[in-house]
Amino acid sequence: MSEHRAWRGYLVASVAVAAATLLGVALGQRASLADEAMLYALAILIAALSGRGPGLVAAGLSIGAFDFFFVDPRYTLDVSDPRFLITFAVMFAAGVAIGGLTSRLRAAEAASRDREQRTAALLSFTRDATGASDRAGVVRAVVTHLRETLGVEVTVGAGLPLEITPVEADDDRRQFVDAIGRQATIAIEKLQLAEAAREAELAVSTEKLRTALLSAVSHDLRTPLAVITGLASTLRETAPASEHESLDMIVAEGGRLGRIVENLLAVTKVEAGATPRREWVPIEELVGAALERLAPTLGDRKITVDIRGDAVGHIDPVLGELLLANLLDNASKHAPDAPIDLAARRDGTGIIVEVADRGPGLPPGTEHRVFERFFRATHHDNGVGLGLAVCRGITTAHAGTIEAKNRDGGGAVFRVRIPDAAPLPKFDVESA
Amino acid sequence: MTSSAVLVVEDDRSMRKYLRGALEAHNYAVTEAGSLAEANTATAAQSFAAVLLDLGLPDGDGLTLVRAMRAAASTIPVIVISARQREDDKVDALDAGANDYLTKPFGTRELLARIRVALRHATQPASDDPVIRIGPFVIDRARHEVLVNGDVVHLTPIEFGILALLARHAGKVITHGQLLSEIWGPRGKEQTHYLRVHVAALRRKVEQDPTRPRWLTTEQGVGYRLRDE
Numbered sequence: 001m002s003e004h005r006a007w008r009g010y011l012v013a014s015v016a017v018a019a020a021t022l023l024g025v026a027l028g029q030r031a032s033l034a035d036e037a038m039l040y041a042l043a044i045l046i047a048a049l050s051g052r053g054p055g056l057v058a059a060g061l062s063i064g065a066f067d068f069f070f071v072d073p074r075y076t077l078d079v080s081d082p083r084f085l086i087t088f089a090v091m092f093a094a095g096v097a098i099g100g101l102t103s104r105l106r107a108a109e110a111a112s113r114d115r116e117q118r119t120a121a122l123l124s125f126t127r128d129a130t131g132a133s134d135r136a137g138v139v140r141a142v143v144t145h146l147r148e149t150l151g152v153e154v155t156v157g158a159g160l161p162l163e164i165t166p167v168e169a170d171d172d173r174r175q176f177v178d179a180i181g182r183q184a185t186i187a188i189e190k191l192q193l194a195e196a197a198r199e200a201e202l203a204v205s206t207e208k209l210r211t212a213l214l215s216a217v218s219h220d221l222r223t224p225l226a227v228i229t230g231l232a233s234t235l236r237e238t239a240p241a242s243e244h245e246s247l248d249m250i251v252a253e254g255g256r257l258g259r260i261v262e263n264l265l266a267v268t269k270v271e272a273g274a275t276p277r278r279e280w281v282p283i284e285e286l287v288g289a290a291l292e293r294l295a296p297t298l299g300d301r302k303i304t305v306d307i308r309g310d311a312v313g314h315i316d317p318v319l320g321e322l323l324l325a326n327l328l329d330n331a332s333k334h335a336p337d338a339p340i341d342l343a344a345r346r347d348g349t350g351i352i353v354e355v356a357d358r359g360p361g362l363p364p365g366t367e368h369r370v371f372e373r374f375f376r377a378t379h380h381d382n383g384v385g386l387g388l389a390v391c392r393g394i395t396t397a398h399a400g401t402i403e404a405k406n407r408d409g410g411g412a413v414f415r416v417r418i419p420d421a422a423p424l425p426k427f428d429v430e431s432a
Numbered sequence: 433m434t435s436s437a438v439l440v441v442e443d444d445r446s447m448r449k450y451l452r453g454a455l456e457a458h459n460y461a462v463t464e465a466g467s468l469a470e471a472n473t474a475t476a477a478q479s480f481a482a483v484l485l486d487l488g489l490p491d492g493d494g495l496t497l498v499r500a501m502r503a504a505a506s507t508i509p510v511i512v513i514s515a516r517q518r519e520d521d522k523v524d525a526l527d528a529g530a531n532d533y534l535t536k537p538f539g540t541r542e543l544l545a546r547i548r549v550a551l552r553h554a555t556q557p558a559s560d561d562p563v564i565r566i567g568p569f570v571i572d573r574a575r576h577e578v579l580v581n582g583d584v585v586h587l588t589p590i591e592f593g594i595l596a597l598l599a600r601h602a603g604k605v606i607t608h609g610q611l612l613s614e615i616w617g618p619r620g621k622e623q624t625h626y627l628r629v630h631v632a633a634l635r636r637k638v639e640q641d642p643t644r645p646r647w648l649t650t651e652q653g654v655g656y657r658l659r660d661e
Contacts, residue, residue, distance in 0.1 A: 222515035226536035227446045233540040234454045251539060258537050262517060280625035282632035287643045289650040305643040310632065312625075318519055318653040427629045 009050030013058035016043035021065045036070045037087050044091060048098035051106065055099020059092045066091075118176055121149040125180055129187040138162075138187045142180055150176060161185040210272060214265055221261050229254030252296045259293075259325070263390045266322055270393040276316035278398070278421055283311045283344040283351060290324035298332055302339040310427065311344050313351030314420040315398060323394045326387040327355040327414050335359025335411060350400070350419035358411040362404060370404050391416070435461045436481035436551060441471040441497065442513070443490050451484060451513075454540045460547075468492045475501070480508055482550050487514040487525065495528045502529035509550035513538070519653030526607050526654070533605065533654070545661065549603030564599045566660050567647055569638070571599050580638050590615060591634040594627075598648070598658035607655035631656060 020043040024036045040062035048055030067077055071084050079085065128141040139156050142164060146152045150173050157163030164181045166173065232250035239247055270276075284307050291303065313320065324342075331340045335357035344353045362370060371392040388404075391414075395402040400418040407413045438460045440451045445466075452462045463478065465471040468491045474480075483501075487494040498510050509531040514521065522533045531550045534543060562574040570579040573596055578585050587595065593615040598606055608624050616623055631650075635642040649657050 218515060218517060220515075222517075222536040223444045223447055226513075226515070226538065227444070227450045229537040230447075230450045230454060230540055230543075234450070234457065237457070237540070254537050265517060279628070281628055284632050284635070284643055285628060285650055288635075288645050289652050291644055292649060307643065310629065312629065317628075321652045425625065427626065 006051070006053065009047070009054035010057055012050050013043075013047035013054040014061065016046045017058055017061040017065055019043065020062065021069055024070060033070060036066060037091070040066050040091060041094060044095045045098055048095055049102050052096070052099035052103040055095040055102070059095025062091055062095075063088045117149070118179075121145065121176075122179060122183065126183050126187070129184055130190070132187065132191070134191060135188050138184050138191070142184050146177060146180060152177065160188060162188060210268065214268060218261055218265055222258065225254055225257055225261075229258075255296050259329070260386060262322065263326070263386045266319065267386065267390045267393050270319070270390075270397040274397070276319055276394075276397050278314050278316055280312045280425060280427075281315055281317045281320060283307055283313055283353065286313075286315075286317065286320045286324050287342060287344070289321045290328055293321070293325050294328055294332070297329060301332060301337075303328070304339065304341050306341070306343040308345040311346050311351060312424070312427070313344075313346075313353075313418050314422060314424075315351070315418050316394075319394045319397070320418075323391050323416065324353065324355075326391050327353075327416070330387050330391075330414070331355050331357040331359070331412075338411070347417075350417050352415065352417045354413055354415045356407050356411060356413040358407075358409075361406040361410060361412050367404050367406075371402065388414075435459045437461045437463065437478065438547070439463050439465060439471065439474055439480045439483045441465045441468075441483060441489065441494065442486040443467065443488070444486075447486075451543075454543065455547075458544055466490075468494070468497055471497055472500075481554070482547055483508055483510045484547075485510055485512050485530070487512060487516055487521070495525060495530075498525070498528045498530050507554060509554045511546050511550055513543075522651075522654045523607055523609070526605065527609070531604060545603070549660065553601065553604060560600075564596075564602070566599055566602050566658065569595075569599065569647070571596055578638070585637050587634065587637060588630075590630050591637070594630060594634055594656075595638070595648075595658070598656060602658050602660035605651050605655050605657045609655075611655065 017040070020036075020039040024031065024039055027035070044055060044058045044062055047058030064077070067079060067084070067088070068075060072080050125141060125145040128145065129138045132138045132141055139162075142156060142162070143154060146154050146164075146166070152173055153167045154177065155165050155167070157165070162181050162185045164177050164184075166177050229251050232247045232254070236244060236247040236251070287305055287307065291298070328340060328342070336359075338358035341356045342354070343356075344351060346352075371388050392402050395416055395418065398418045399421070400416060402414065402416045404412060404414050436459075438455055440448055440455075440462055442448045442451065442464075443466050448464045448466070452464065455462050463474050463480070465474050466489075468489050471483075471485075475483075483497075485494045485497060494512065494514070498512075501508065501510065510529065511532045511534060512522075512525045512530045513534045513536065514525070515536045516522075517535055522535075525533055531553065532546050534546060562572065564571045564573070568581045572578070576589075576592055578587055578592065578595060594611060597611060597614055608627060611627055612623055616626075631648065632642070635645055635648050639645045639648060647659050649659060651657055
């Protein structure tokens with residue numbers, strides 16, 4: 001298109017100079033040399049309106065034609081009167097000046113038209129991109145817009161900020177492509193924010209619903225349970241000794257049911273992804289609280305506790321106590337009348353707790369399955385197999401590990417490791 | 433001995449019936465309320481020695497009653513009996529002014545023990561005696577000295593502070609927050625882990641078997657209690 005315009009400019013220059021010459025020749029003696037010069041000036045002006053090149057060409061041709069046809073001696077390129085050199089210089093300067101001016105104007109006009117087009121293209125792209133409902137939509141808008149406005153094919157990267165690589169483009173288009181890329185990145189970021197907000201809102205409402213449901217279930221189970229254990233313990237105060245055992249069992253079983261409710265709540269909580277509230281807790285305190293809680297079940301069972309030094313764990317104290325209580329409860333259930341050994345120690349970056357019994361041990365191949373919910377090692381097993389699933393849930397929530405294996409010399413051993421999630425503070429107890 | 437009047441605020445009829453039976457068997461006079469409104473009517477008509485309060489009531493949260501009573505400068509002991517298990521709920525109840533907390537299900541003996549403690553603290557608020565005797569402990573607050581079964585036990589100032597505070601409120605749960613602000617001051621609020629480590633050290637000095645504390649018990653996620661019986 002611009003080449004075509006250039007050719008037309010040079011054509012205009014040649015025609016204008018030829019016309020000026022013909023007119024000058026036709027007028028003959030009726031026109032003075034100054035009139036001829038003016039005719040050529042007009043031709044140069046007309047040609048220069050097409051740009052700097054045609055202006056220069058018209059100036060050159062005009063000087064040549066004027067000299068050849070009109071300046072004495074005629075029909076030669078000789079100049080007898082040096083005054084005409086000034087005329088030539090003026091003609092040339094006019095050609096250059098007007099041509100240059102026109103060229104600059106044209107260029108400015110073209111640039112502003114380009115800018116306008118690109119702003120419009122960018123606007124229409126932004127409209128399409130913000131209307132898109134997902135990343136793919138934004139990318140589609142990028143590709144079609146660049147194809148339609150620039151005629152550029154592009155490939156789009158998978159990350160953010162969006163990386164758009166044109167198949168081929170000059171610096172000028174490259175800039176426009178980058179601008180589109182920035183807009184597209186903003187659009188995608190907006191979409192992601194909106195999506196995150198929607199998810200958070202959903203999570204909050206789900207959490208609310210679950211908490212409401214659980215607290216309702218928990219409330220509705222606990223109150224009748226409280227009546228049963230309460231009445232049984234009241235009856236025991238006045239009942240004859242022959243009935244004490246039965247009444248004690250009602251109270252103990254009531255307590256067990258209470259723990260099952262608690263386990264249900266805990267397993268739902270940790271599986272829903274609730275973050276444990278970790279604190280530095282002496283393991284001794286957790287063990288003490290767990291043993292106290294299990295006192296009615298454990299009776300006078302022999303339990304040896306071996307806790308090294310002032311072993312502290314970085315653990316949610318409420319969940320930690322429940323974890324230990326479940327491990328101890330499990331050991332006491334599977335190894336009745338056998339002693340239970342509990343050991344805890346730090347290994348530098350975490351706490352390790354082992355609960356070992358001298359029961360029948362685990363049937364071969366069930367070492368992993370014991371932590372599945374509702375798994376029972378044998379069909380004589382009472383309980384719904386929730387306790388160990390809770391242990392695994394709590395351990396996993398603390399990014400820890402739990403394993404079960406058979407113990408040398410008979411029995412099972414459960415080993416839990418809870419890694420610290422923060423650097424161990426310095427506990428200077430004695431100097432305080 | 434005149435019987436102490438106890439108000440039982442609980443929406444479950446069976447639970448009220450059980451509580452009435454258990455308390456009357458121990459010479460308490462029981463008034464029942466099934467809702468906040470009934471509780472308000474009862475407290476306006478009569479004064480009580482203690483209130484047993486369920487939190488989930490049909491016309492609102494039981495804590496509003498505690499708050500209203502404390503706002504009206506009432507010092508009647510309130511023991512929350514709730515099916516709510518979250519430790520935050522317990523701390524909220526204690527912070528609102530409840531004296532103690534029992535989670536359902538609980539035994540009658542435990543309930544009666546809590547009521548006795550609450551009544552005793554109501555008639556003689558925190559013990560200011562220079563020497564406190566509880567179980568095997570003799571705590572001499574003036575001389576900063578502790579005897580366990582007659583033997584002097586060396587405690588650090590913080591350990592002594594913890595034991596003395598728990599002893600002044602013997603039988604009652606003291607929250608982590610209360611212990612921290614009392615012993616470390618307002619800046620101690622976030623130092624629960626130090627508190628736990630100091631309590632563990634204290635247990636090793638005063639308990640026969642620190643893994644099975646007989647006296648200094650843990651209320652997980654809430655605080656500590658020094659048993660008094």
